[in-house]
Amino acid sequence: MRRYRYRQRRYRGWSNSKPSKVSVLVNLIGHNALNMIIQRFYKSSPEELDLMxxxxxxxxxxxxxxxxxxxxxxWKSGTVKISGQTQDRLVRLIPACLNTDERYVIAKEICTYHLNQKYKKTVNISINxxxxxxxxxxxxxxxxxxYEADDIVELPERLTKAITWLADDDVTIARSILAQVEEEEAKLIESKAYEEVxxxxxxxxxxxxxxxxxxxEFPNGYIQISTFTPRKPFIQRILASLFGD
Structure with a gap:
């Protein structure tokens, strides 16, 4: 009887490959914020570029x-693709060279990205x-x-990590940025909502x-509003049809 030797094979598509540096970055801060940081690097003045x-x-x-x-x-023209490792290095470096307003804009974009990943709550209101x-x-x-919900006030661990990273590992600055973003977001939500009301x-x-x-619509969900007019009792409808309202 012929014996068959079993040879274990490894298939590339089935291997447990590690996520790329770019996918890790996108998961942490989102595509938009990553692009904002890289584009800011490309648009640096000669003095800023020397510092960076x-x-x-x-x-x-x-x-x-x-x-x-x-x-x-x-990299800027696209003739050579910027590597994930380089993007990772630039994202860790560039925020330290930006002013407070620039950091805030990027931080807000990161907050928006994380908020969009969360479960959106819904409320239905029916008005007579x-x-x-x-x-x-x-x-x-x-x-x-x-706008006073826990999911706005709470700082998810991944979001805190992303903003701390943006703030050059300064937790105090990170929390200050987040607090400012949350306050502005709450004011916008309140203002828009009460205009609707x-x-x-x-x-x-x-x-x-x-x-x-x-x-x-809110960043963290929506309220669905509908109205209804109660149906009058049968006798009232008969009298109304005979004698008017």
């Missing part, structure tokens, strides 16, 4: 510095057109729940709508 490359060389060596200086034009007070009160309470109230008072179906 000096720091880059101090961290990664003179040969890496020379390679970056000779390659920046090719004949007695709208209770429905409008419920709507105001729901709105308050969106005022518009709905105005329509209800003028009896200009038979039925309303409207959504107020």
């Amino acid at each position: 490359l000096r720091l880059y060389g101090a961290e990664h060596g003179e040969s890496a510095k020379k390679y970056a200086r000779t390659s920046i034009g090719k 057109t004949e007695e709208p007070t209770n429905g409008l009160n419920a709507l105001s309470t729901a709105i308050q729940g969106f 005022d518009a709905i109230e105005s329509l209800l008072k003028k009896d200009e709508i038979d039925h309303l179906n409207q959504r107020i």
Whole structure:
């Protein structure tokens, strides 16, 4: 009887490969923030570029510095693809060379990215057109729940890590940036939402709508608003048809 030897084979598609540096970066800060940081590097003034490359060389060596200086034009034009390792190094370096406003803009983009990854909550509000007070009160309470919610105030670990990274590992600066982003976000949500409430109230008072179906969008979810008019009892409808309202 012939014996068959089993030879274990490794298939490339089945191997447990590590995620690339770019995918790790995107997972941490998102495509937009990564692109913002790299583009900021490309748009640096000669003085800023000298500072960035000096720091880059101090961290990664003179040969890496020379390679970056000779390659920046090719990376920018796309003739040479910038590696994941280089992007990782630049993302760790460049924020330290930016002013507070620039860091804030990037931090806000990172916050938006992380917020969009989270579960979006929804609230449905139904308003009686004949007695709208209770429905409008419920709507105001729901709105308050969106901009004072725990999911805005809490700092998810991954988001904290991303902003700390952006703030050159300074936790105090990171939390300050996040607090500023959250405060601005809350004000925008509140302002937009109450504009919607005022518009709905105005329509209800003028009896200009038979039925309303409207959504107020928030970064962390939405409120779906609808109106209804109660059906009058049968006797009232008969009397109304005979004698009018």
